[in-house]
Structures are given as structure tokens and as C-alpha cells.
Amino acid sequence: MLYREAGDFKTSYREDGQTFPIRLDRWGYYAILVVAFGIIPFVINDYWASAVLVPFLIYAIAALGLNILTGYGGQVSLGTGGFMAVGAYAVYKLMTAFPDVSIVIHILLAGGITAFVGMLFGLPSLRIKGFYLAVATLAAQFFLVWLFNKVPWFYNYSASGQINAPERTVLGWAVTGPATSASAKYMICLCFAFVLAWVARNLTRGTLGRKWMAIRDMDIAAEIIGVNPLTAKLSAFAISSFFVGIAGALLFSVYLGAAEVGEAFGINKSFLVLFMIIIGGLGSIFGSFAGAAFMVLLPVMLKNLLVGTMGWPTDLAAHIELMIVGTLIVFFLIVEPHGLARLWALTKEKLRLWPFPH
Amino acid sequence: MRTKLIALTAAGLMAGAPAMADLVVPNLSYRTGAYGANGTQYADGFNDYFALLNERDGGIGGEIVQVPECETAYNTEKGIECYEETKDTGALVYNPLSTGITYQLIPKVSVDKKVLYTPGYGRTSAKNGKVFEWVFNAPANYWDGASVAIKYLLDENGGDLSGKKIALVFHNSAYGKEPIRTLQGLAEKHGFELSEVPVDAPGQEQKSQWLQIRRDKPDYVIMYGWGVMNQAAIQEAANIRFPMENFIGIWWSGSEVDVLPVGDKANGYKALTFNGVGMDYPIYEDIKTYLLDTDKASQGGEHVGSALYSRGMYAAVVISEAIRKAQELAGVSDISPEQLRDGFEQLEITPERLTEIGLPDFGPEIRMSCENHGGSGMARLQQWDAAAKQWNLISEFTEPDQEILAPLIEEDSAAYAKESGITPRDC
Numbered sequence: 001m002l003y004r005e006a007g008d009f010k011t012s013y014r015e016d017g018q019t020f021p022i023r024l025d026r027w028g029y030y031a032i033l034v035v036a037f038g039i040i041p042f043v044i045n046d047y048w049a050s051a052v053l054v055p056f057l058i059y060a061i062a063a064l065g066l067n068i069l070t071g072y073g074g075q076v077s078l079g080t081g082g083f084m085a086v087g088a089y090a091v092y093k094l095m096t097a098f099p100d101v102s103i104v105i106h107i108l109l110a111g112g113i114t115a116f117v118g119m120l121f122g123l124p125s126l127r128i129k130g131f132y133l134a135v136a137t138l139a140a141q142f143f144l145v146w147l148f149n150k151v152p153w154f155y156n157y158s159a160s161g162q163i164n165a166p167e168r169t170v171l172g173w174a175v176t177g178p179a180t181s182a183s184a185k186y187m188i189c190l191c192f193a194f195v196l197a198w199v200a201r202n203l204t205r206g207t208l209g210r211k212w213m214a215i216r217d218m219d220i221a222a223e224i225i226g227v228n229p230l231t232a233k234l235s236a237f238a239i240s241s242f243f244v245g246i247a248g249a250l251l252f253s254v255y256l257g258a259a260e261v262g263e264a265f266g267i268n269k270s271f272l273v274l275f276m277i278i279i280g281g282l283g284s285i286f287g288s289f290a291g292a293a294f295m296v297l298l299p300v301m302l303k304n305l306l307v308g309t310m311g312w313p314t315d316l317a318a319h320i321e322l323m324i325v326g327t328l329i330v331f332f333l334i335v336e337p338h339g340l341a342r343l344w345a346l347t348k349e350k351l352r353l354w355p356f357p358h
Numbered sequence: 359m360r361t362k363l364i365a366l367t368a369a370g371l372m373a374g375a376p377a378m379a380d381l382v383v384p385n386l387s388y389r390t391g392a393y394g395a396n397g398t399q400y401a402d403g404f405n406d407y408f409a410l411l412n413e414r415d416g417g418i419g420g421e422i423v424q425v426p427e428c429e430t431a432y433n434t435e436k437g438i439e440c441y442e443e444t445k446d447t448g449a450l451v452y453n454p455l456s457t458g459i460t461y462q463l464i465p466k467v468s469v470d471k472k473v474l475y476t477p478g479y480g481r482t483s484a485k486n487g488k489v490f491e492w493v494f495n496a497p498a499n500y501w502d503g504a505s506v507a508i509k510y511l512l513d514e515n516g517g518d519l520s521g522k523k524i525a526l527v528f529h530n531s532a533y534g535k536e537p538i539r540t541l542q543g544l545a546e547k548h549g550f551e552l553s554e555v556p557v558d559a560p561g562q563e564q565k566s567q568w569l570q571i572r573r574d575k576p577d578y579v580i581m582y583g584w585g586v587m588n589q590a591a592i593q594e595a596a597n598i599r600f601p602m603e604n605f606i607g608i609w610w611s612g613s614e615v616d617v618l619p620v621g622d623k624a625n626g627y628k629a630l631t632f633n634g635v636g637m638d639y640p641i642y643e644d645i646k647t648y649l650l651d652t653d654k655a656s657q658g659g660e661h662v663g664s665a666l667y668s669r670g671m672y673a674a675v676v677i678s679e680a681i682r683k684a685q686e687l688a689g690v691s692d693i694s695p696e697q698l699r700d701g702f703e704q705l706e707i708t709p710e711r712l713t714e715i716g717l718p719d720f721g722p723e724i725r726m727s728c729e730n731h732g733g734s735g736m737a738r739l740q741q742w743d744a745a746a747k748q749w750n751l752i753s754e755f756t757e758p759d760q761e762i763l764a765p766l767i768e769e770d771s772a773a774y775a776k777e778s779g780i781t782p783r784d785c
Binding site (some may be wrong): 045046047050051054096149158159160161162164166167177178179255256257258259260262264266294300303308313314315317318319322 | 532
């Protein structure tokens with residue numbers, strides 16, 4: 001009854017083409033932004049930032065990146081963990097080499113470096129597709145992890161091969177290092193996530209996004225209508241890796257503070273992000289956020305429910321939690337193979353007709 | 359429906375640990391994942407000692423000790439979550455049993471003012487209390503272990519290792535890489551040849567590494583492994599018929615679960631340890647009376663007496679002694695983390711005190727100070743007897759070679775101080 005298009009008139013193409021054409025959606029979006037930017041920073045505590053919101057936002061950025069490549073560009077990648085490692089080590093080298101330059105610039109540069117590396121590993125995509133490409137990107141994952149473990153220059157010759165994020169500030173607020181407040185951590189991740197999601201949304205509905213989708217749907221047909229597969233595929237790899245690199249940089253510098261490549265950026269991370277976009281919805285911006293929320297928040301929630309509220313032993317809870325998350329993944333994929341984003345779209349369809357579906 | 363879901367989600371996320379009034383010592387354990395078989399035994403020992411104190415003595419100084427457990431699965435992200443979840447509940451000290459998580463917590467604990475106690479793991483240079491005010495790693499650290507192993511080999515060879523070949527098989531992570539510098543220094547000093555053989559986590563597959571060892575024919579192999587990597591390495595060593603008595607593991611590679619799967623072929627395998635092994639200590643009578651018989655032991659007491667259980671218990675012993683010392687210094691029983699840090703810094707565990715606790719000769723004498731957060735670094739060796747299925751102690755507590763270690767610790771802690779802008783304290 002409330003959620004409807006009736007009476008919502010568009011008088012220009014600009015209005016018709018906006019991201020949220022329905023008024024209630026638009027209001028919801030603004031309300032979320034107001035809460036995210038205006039309220040949460042003032043009430044957030046360390047637990048909420050470090051265990052819930054910061055990882056959610058960072059993984060959402062990584063999922064956005066992989067969604068550009070896999071969801072929109074149709075190129076399967078299992079190298080996300082490796083590319084996140086590139087972002088993390090790039091930002092580490094930059095922040096220790098140029099301590100006076102703003103961390104925001106370093107994070108963006110780290111994204112740029114990752115974009116370059118991603119493009120390099122994207123070159124095989126011009127020749128191979130599907131599973132074979134997945135294997136090629138898997139090689140990138142293993143190679144990059146091996147490289148950062150093997151070459152001491154990347155970790156500044158520290159005895160243990162660990163990298164540690166020193167304190168850096170933005171406008172006088174510490175955003176990395178141990179003294180960072182919960183709201184500063186949250187705000188820097190939120191700003192990056194907001195801007196990148198906005199960029200991703202507008203890229204994917206413009207020329208570039210349409211080229212990616214044309215390549216995804218049928219590359220030969222796309223080539224015939226004039227899409228250059230070289231630029232389309234490589235731009236998908238570059239932009240996707242840029243996002244993933246920023247996620248890696250934030251993961252290391254803001255969230256973890258110290259990292260070890262095999263543990264923090266192993267193959268598990270690649271699969272985690274891939275699961276996020278599959279569960280969230282391939283080729284959807286909302287899906288990236290929904291998938292990240294599902295994979296990050298659900299285990300924390302279940303753990304608190306089972307251990308904190310019900311007082312189960314921690315190991316039993318950990319095993320049950322794995323089983324519940326696994327079951328839910330299978331359940332969601334059976335009920336809605338196109339992910340949470342599709343589920344959300346269907347709900348909105350139904351709501352538009354409600355309460356008179358006939 | 360949706361609001362309900364959101365409300366439920368929020369409730370679920372918020373229902374963290376409740377606030378507690380007693381002494382709180384969180385146990386960041388791991389009973390699942392690739393390292394669960396090892397982590398679970400350690401966690402049991404840690405829990406049981408505090409449970410024993412609560413049951414038998416009514417806590418420490420009249421204060422009940424709470425040991426809330428949080429599962430990390432040896433994963434750094436879950437480790438942070440556990441730390442954040444427990445730190446506002448009055449937690450005094452953390453013992454995460456993971457070098458990766460320790461590296462993350464080191465900067466955090468100095469801001470949040472919590473004690474981090476990492477016996478036998480973590481960042482070695484945390485021994486330097488001038489730089490690492492909140493971190494303690496007594497009685498021994500990785501570099502001590504490497505040095506004690508080399509000393510043992512020196513003794514075996516009449517004080518001369520020149521021309522010998524020693525291979526280091528290590529977990530390719532912060533943990534496994536720690537001893538490399540020390541061993542390089544010792545190789546230079548004693549003239550042996552060191553080869554480094556990394557094994558990527560988790561380490562189930564080590565065929566190529568052991569092929570390399572078979573080709574190079576080192577005289578001795580030293581291993582820094584953890585979890586499933588240990589069993590795989592001992593199995594592979596048995597497969598290439600490497601003499602087990604020339605194979606020495608660090609203390610994390612010396613538990614029953616590491617050698618039992620290999621069966622008789624593991625006979626003679628040696629490992630370092632900084633605590634006693636076996637059930638031959640009076641404390642086990644109390645554990646039986648107060649915990650096993652009343653069914654209050656962690657996990658039903660299935661691991662009581664194992665090597666890792668003993669080590670978890672030893673960690674709990676040191677923490678509880680530090681709490682006692684802190685209570686004595688502060689004159690109150692409900693101490694704060696700052697007071698506990700002072701307690702750690704003035705901690706003294708004499709052999710007499712260990713006998714009093716019911717653990718005679720269980721660990722080396724510990725004497726800490728403001729600048730020395732690592733104790734003496736003494737360790738000893740144990741050897742596996744496959745027929746009797748038990749570890750036997752084969753050497754006395756040995757001092758490591760401080761001549762090599764002290765400058766390395768100085769150098770590494772200075773690098774950390776510079777990197778994170780810490781001015782070392784005056785002690």
C-alpha cells in the first residue's frame with residue numbers, strides 16, 4: 001500500500017533513469033545514509049566496530065570488486081585473496097616509505113597498484129574462459145601469497161614476516177594503529193565503501209558496464225556489435241582489482257593492524273568473497289552488501305546466540321555454527337539461485353501489488 | 359517480519375559476554391580448525407587449573423577466577439572479535455596461543471592496558487620490557503628454544519658442531535620464521551651449516567620438503583611446527599628413515615597427538631619443553647579429587663596429563679602466581695590489569711614455590727623484572743617412548759646462549775619501538 005509507483009511521476013529522462021526510481025526506496029536510501037553517517041559514528045563501540053561493522057564494510061568493498069569482474073564481466077576469479085594481499089602489502093610499503101603522505105592517498109595508490117597487477121593476471125582471460133580462467137586466477141592467488149612470503153623486501157625484512165600498520169591520521173584522527181577510536185575506524189571504511197559503491201553503481205549502468213555485461217552474456221555477439229573484448233575484459237580486471245586492492249589495504253591497515261600473508265590472504269579469503277557474491281547475487285550492487293552481511297554477520301550472531309545467550313560450549317557452538325551457515329547457504333541457493341538480491345527484488349515486486357495482488 | 363528480523367539480528371549481535379565482577383582471565387582457545395587437536399588440550403589444562411583453584415581454595419586471595427572461553431579457530435579475525443568481546447568485561451590478561459593473534463594484540467593491549475602473556479610463543483623480542491610494557495613471554499621464547507636445542511647438540515657432539523649440517527623445517531608463518539635469525543647467528547658462531555625448509559600452512563603435504571632433506575642428508579633436523587604439520591613431518595621422517603634421535607622439535611611439536619599416529623617408528627623423537635610431562639606430580643591428586651571425581655574438568659578431563667594439557671596448566675600457574683603477587687603488592691584482592699602488570703614484573707617462582715603448588719621441578723625458576731619480561735629462557739628436552747606411549751625428560755633445564763640472543767632482542771625491539779613510535783621506558 002505504501003510501497004508503490006502510482007502517483008510518482010517522472011517528467012525528465014534524468015529522473016526516469018535514477019538509481020532509486022520509487023520514492024520509498026529513495027527515502028529508505030537516504031535514511032540509511034543518515035543513520036550510517038549521522039548516528040552510528042556517535043554510538044559505536046569497539047566491539048561493534050571491530051567485530052561487526054568494519055569487517056562488513058571491508059568485505060562489502062571486496063565483494064563489489066569481485067562482482068564487477070564475475071557478476072558483470074563474467075570472468076570467474078579465484079585470486080581475490082591474492083589481490084587483497086597486493087593491496088595490503090602495497091599500502092604497507094607506501095605508508096612506511098612515505099609516512100608524511102596521507103593514508104587516504106596511500107590506500108588509493110594501493111588500489112591502483114592492485115589494478116595494475118590484476119590487469120597483468122587478467123591477460124590470460126583474453127584467451128581462456130570459464131573454469132580454465134578460474135584456474136589461471138588460482139595460480140595468481142598462490143603465486144602472490146608465495147611472493148609476499150618469500151621476498152623479505154615486502155615485509156621490510158622483519159624477523160617474522162609480519163607486517164604492522166603504524167599510526168596514521170586523517171584530519172587529525174588516527175585511523176590506523178592501536179589508538180584508533182571505533183568511530184574513526186568505522187568512518188574511514190564507510191567513506192570508502194560509500195564512494196566505491198556509488199562509483200560501481202554508476203559504472204555498471206553506463207557504457208562500460210553494458211560492455212561488460214555484453215561480454216558476459218555472449219562474447220562473440222558482443223564482439224560483432226562492436227565491443228572490444230580486450231578493453232572490456234582488461235578494464236573489468238583493472239577496476240575489480242582496484243576495489244579488491246582497497247579492500248585489502250583497509251583490511252590490513254584499519255581492521256587487522258598486523259597481518260601475515262598466508263593466514264590473512266589465503267585461498268580461504270578468495271572463496272569467502274566468491275561465496276559472498278554468489279549468495280548476495282551476481283551482478284548486483286545491493287547483492288554485494290547483502291552477501292557480505294550474510295557471511296560476516298551471521299557467524300558472529302550465531303556465536304553470540306549459542307555461546308552468549310544459550311551458554312553452549314565454544315567448540316560445539318563453533319561446529320554447529322559452521323553447519324548452520326552451510327545449511328543456510330544450500331537452502332538459499334535452492335530457494336533462490338540468484339541470491340539475496342533477487343529475493344529482495346521479488347519481495348519488492350510483491351510489495352508493489354500488496355494488498356491487492358490480482 | 360523484517361523489523362522482527364532486524365531486531366533479532368541486533369539482539370543476537372549484542373548478546374555478548376555479560377559483565378563480570380571477579381578476576382576475569384579470558385581463554386581465547388581453539389578447539390576447531392586445523393589446529394584444534396592441539397588447541398583443545400592446552401585450553402583444557404588452562405581451564406582446569408583455574409577451576410581447581412576455585413574449587414579447592416575458593417579462587418585466588420578469596421576472589422573467584424572467571425575463565426570465559428572464546429573460540430578463535432587460530433584465525434586472526436576471530437581473535438580480534440574475541441578480544442573486543444571480552445576486553446570490557448574486566449579482563450586482566452590474555453593468552454591467545456597463537457603468534458598471529460599475538461602480533462595483532464601487542465599494539466592493542468598497550469592502548470587498552472591489558473596484560474598479554476605468551477609463554478613460549480608470540481613475539482620473541484617482547485622479552486625486552488622497556489619496549490613491550492604489557493607483554494610477557496616467560497619462561498622461554500622461540501629463540502631460547504633454538505639456542506637450547508643447539509646447546510644440546512653441542513653437548514652430544516663434545517662441544518663441536520663445525521661441519522655439521524642442520525636443517526630447520528618450519529611452519530611458513532610468523533611463528534616458524536622466528537628462529538631463523540638466531541639459528542643463523544648460532545651457525546656462524548659454531549660453524550655448522552643451516553638449511554631452511556619452509557612448509558606452508560597447514561602442512562599436510564610435505565613430500566617435497568622431505569625429499570630435499572633426504573637429498574641433503576643433514577645430520578640433524580630441527581622443527582618448528584604446529585598442528586597437523588607435526589604429524590606429517592614425523593611420518594615423512596619415518597618414511598625416509600631419518601634417525602628419530604637426530605630430530606628435535608620445538609615445544610609446540612612435542613605432544614602426544616604429534617607422535618601417536620606414526621606409531622613405533624616415532625620412537626626416539628625428541629622435543630623441547632619448558633614444563634614437566636607426565637602425571638607424576640602431586641597436583642594430579644587434587645585434580646582428581648576436585649575436578650575429575652566431581653565431573654567438573656574441562657571437556658570431561660579426557661586430556662588430563664598430556665604434554666599440551668600440562669603446558670596449558672603451566673600457563674595458568676604462572677598467571678595465577680602473578681595475580682597472587684599483584685594482590686600482595688596492591689593490598690587488594692580485586693586487582694586491575696595495571697596491578698597485574700606490576701605483579702608480573704616482580705614475579706618470582708622458585709622451585710620451593712612450585713613444590714608447594716604440587717608441581718615440583720615442573721618448570722624453570724622464573725624471575726622477572728621491569729626490563730626482563732622473559733625470565734631465564736631455560737628449557738629441557740623430552741624424548742618419546744613409543745612402547746610406553748609417554749614422554750621422558752632426558753636433560754636438565756639449560757640456559758640459552760644469551761651472548762647471541764641479547765643483541766638480537768635488543769635489535770628487534772628497537773626496530774619495533776622505532777616503527778611504532780615508542781620511547782623505551784627507563785627501568
